[in-house]
Amino acid sequence: MPETSPTTPVEPGPTRTPTGTIQDQSTSIPPSSTPASQEAKPTTTPPSTETTKPTEAKPADASKDGKSLLNEKGSEVGAPEKYADFKVPEGYTLDGEVASEAQALFKKANLTQAHAQELVDFYIKQSKQAFEAPFNAYMDKRQSWRDEINADATIGGSKLNGVKVSIGRLIDSFGDAKVAEAFREAMDYTGAGDNPAVVRGLYELSKRLTEGTAVRGNGPATTGMREPGREVPSTAQAMYPHLPSNR
Numbered sequence: 001m002p003e004t005s006p007t008t009p010v011e012p013g014p015t016r017t018p019t020g021t022i023q024d025q026s027t028s029i030p031p032s033s034t035p036a037s038q039e040a041k042p043t044t045t046p047p048s049t050e051t052t053k054p055t056e057a058k059p060a061d062a063s064k065d066g067k068s069l070l071n072e073k074g075s076e077v078g079a080p081e082k083y084a085d086f087k088v089p090e091g092y093t094l095d096g097e098v099a100s101e102a103q104a105l106f107k108k109a110n111l112t113q114a115h116a117q118e119l120v121d122f123y124i125k126q127s128k129q130a131f132e133a134p135f136n137a138y139m140d141k142r143q144s145w146r147d148e149i150n151a152d153a154t155i156g157g158s159k160l161n162g163v164k165v166s167i168g169r170l171i172d173s174f175g176d177a178k179v180a181e182a183f184r185e186a187m188d189y190t191g192a193g194d195n196p197a198v199v200r201g202l203y204e205l206s207k208r209l210t211e212g213t214a215v216r217g218n219g220p221a222t223t224g225m226r227e228p229g230r231e232v233p234s235t236a237q238a239m240y241p242h243l244p245s246n247r
Contacts (some may be wrong), residue, residue, distance in 0.1 A: 079110045088121040092128075094120070138191065147192040152196065155203055163203050170206035 069204050083103050102123075106116040134196045150156045155163045187193030233241070 015083065034040055078112065079107050083107075083113060083116060086117055086229075088124060092124060094124075142191045142194045145191075145196055146194050149194070151200055155196075155199060166206040167199070167243045170202060170209060170229070173209065 016182075055097075083106065086094060086099070102120070103116075106119070111119070150160065171180045171183055174183070184193075192198045
């Protein structure tokens with residue numbers, strides 16, 4: 001039996017075009033003979049352990065107004081040697097003793113002029129609100145009294161003008177102009193002139209004490225008149241006309 005010799009693989013020849021010329025082989029890529037398990041995989045880069053360095057402070061930019069760095073005004077640090085006068089609203093006066101005590105506290109707390117001014121502003125705001133609160137409540141109460149009077153069927157509405165005229169005559173009847181003027185000022189200062197109870201009371205009093213209208217007569221009275229031809233009664237008869245002896 002003849003021995004079989006190993007066959008040598010036949011290498012493929014060059015690829016030709018339909019016209020017979022050899023096709024350019026530079027663009028053909030031979031199939032990869034590397035197993036899929038041995039293909040190169042992208043490597044993962046471990047995170048860097050290098051810490052980020054803080055950014056170094058850059059020197060200040062050149063001043064636009066031409067001033068050098070040494071001539072630029074720096075911000076305050078700590079309490080000044082002496083505090084300047086604090087700014088207050090127009091019409092408001094900061095008590096001298098309060099200001100001295102406050103400056104001592106500011107100095108102890110090492111507050112700058114600006115921070116001390118902030119506390120002064122806060123103090124003024126709170127004190128103004130505390131001062132104005134009672135006055136606002138007083139004015140609100142007077143307005144509520146006025147509303148009550150205007151809604152009253154007896155002294156308000158279209159009758160209010162006549163009520164004021166009548167009370168005005170009552171006050172003028174005091175006889176002393178200074179007393180009348182002082183009374184009116186007291187009504188304004190205390191707000192009593194807006195109080196419904198005071199207005200009702202003065203109005204009722206004015207109707208009784210002020211001068212009224214003319215009263216028409218109904219003829220002469222018959223009491224004490226004598227019949228014609230009757231003698232003039234004696235004093236005792238005039239004083240006791242109902243006694244039997246004087247009839």
